[in-house]
Amino acid sequence: MASPDLAATYAALILADEGLEITSEKIVELTTAAGAPVEPIWATLLAKALEGKDIKDMLTNVGAGGASVAVAAAPAAGGAAAAAEEKAEEKKEEEKEESDDDMGFGLFD
Structure with a gap:
């Protein structure tokens, strides 16, 4: 089973891949559905950290x-x-x- 922080990260990547806005509610919903519930505070922190960032661009330019x-x-x-x-x-x-x-x-x- 994935750790909560890893599950939240995967949820954020799924949302970014689908072109959806990354919000704490959506992260909690995805992780709960996957059987790896995340506390709302961690989902909120991750959502705020990723707010306004292009995740796909960040992934393609790693180390550049x-x-x-x-x-x-x-x-x-x-x-x-x-x-x-x-x-x-x-x-x-x-x-x-x-x-x-x-x-x-x-x-x-």
Whole structure:
């Protein structure tokens, strides 16, 4: 048997798939009919969290939020962004090399 939070999530997905508005009453009705009743407070919280959101769009763009912004920004910035990124990488590499010298001894001393 599914846990109540999982049952409520499935109910919300069913409602979104059918193109219906996701409300707490509908979530409670679906979960009760499925034999996995959910307390109305949890259905209300889930319905409010999903209010005004396109569930189908959220499912098709899972994991694309941060990467698409970075990829879209790179061509717009041109070569300047690439040059700045290379300088930052070089600086990190130099810092790593210098950190061994800070200890006062080498690995084979």
